Amino acid sequence: MLYGSPCWYTALTNKKLVLKLTRIQRKLAIRICSAYRTISAEAAGVIVAIPPIELQASERKNRYSGVPKSIARGNLMHSWQQKWKGGTHGRWTYSLIPDLQVWTNRPFGEVDYFLSQALSGHDCFRRRGELEESCRRAESPNCQYCQAEDDVEHTLFICTRWQDARTAFLRKTGGIFSAENKVFKVFRVEKNHGIMPITQYDLSSKAKKWRIGDKKNVYIHMSNMSREDT
Template structure:
């Protein structure tokens, strides 16, 4: 360097010893007459390099920075009102830029569950704000509902594109690798053990994320995830002491009050089911509204309802209106006997 009239800025100089050997890595070194102690981690071109090149330090730092951004953006995204999900998704892409910086280099590190969990937790928080979901919704389910591709799959996609940079058709390469990412996401979603109610409704992640109409909202997300104004769910989170359907309980009480009905044994034969999202969908309390909806869009079952929604915008709006009406009514009745304050 001296022969080229160059010199080191010693106060900015850092040294890291890259090795996987179990040796003392904190070594005092003499540089231009000054003593420098080697570091465990240094920052090079925005990427944190640790002694073992595990990239754990980089992932933690990127996750912390992205979490701070998610926290600030989250304050702009109330469950009811605020930006539309498409605008929320656009805002949250700033966190992807932070999380995926330099992914071409460190994407392989995400083969470890610990690393994936650390970075996925931040993306999950952002996805919850996009679709206005309960914080109890699992990461796989909320990623699908919000249309957010898992961050580890995006990182590996960038790595694959980088490895094919010598090819002369970058647009084709990006398209092919995106198709591969969606295929992997679909396979993961099919074999995932969490979010099975959501999987029952949403079968194809590609069709759902690339739909041409329809936005999710606070109430529709409750229906798609099963986390919301359902007594079985509220009991799990300690907000109620009874998971049975209170509407069915009311109906049974009315029958019991009728002496003739009681003598016929009708009340004893009326079972009160647990009030989960499926029961809400089939509950007699909403029979009239449900019949009107079926007359408009056709027969509805959990396995077909999302496909109906994606067929036309009119179907989407009709089903969304029905879901909102039901859940708003249940929300108004949240102070019934059996619910805690």
């Protein structure tokens, strides 16, 4: 996507062209981290640690003009941080990953389907709002286990159904398991043994139960239709 960017960089003053490139980059980021398709471009880019395409083009143009690589990269990270801090999309992700420098320079901790859900707040959560499309399947916005309002924060930090997993995490990391301290502490745990079991166990279990519920709803719907026909 960046081939010849020092030549066409000036075209990025056209917002429509930037939007087209951002859409393409968003699809690539979703494929990389296996995120839900309703995730924003801003959040997807942060999760996979890929800066916005217009900032990468600017970096290439600066390096082509003779700016040292370290300075060009520093300017990019500064611009990305300011853009991320002042953005309006992906605010749950921002609450977990406010510092892009720390996140992008972490020594280990690859994201996958379940961790992407936890970091983005999209899928397997019933509260309406940002997740309008995923909630169409849910009859109620309440948690399947404790009947409180269900969202990503409730699932990871509050719901009593997953208390054992949180306790196991605390034994490995120490401290309080909360949205404010979760991500950066997690990636200081050797081989990421903390957050991965929690997200995989929590979200895979919820998804399995949700699929079973969907099948039951389809069966009930078909049964009602057959009764109406008779």
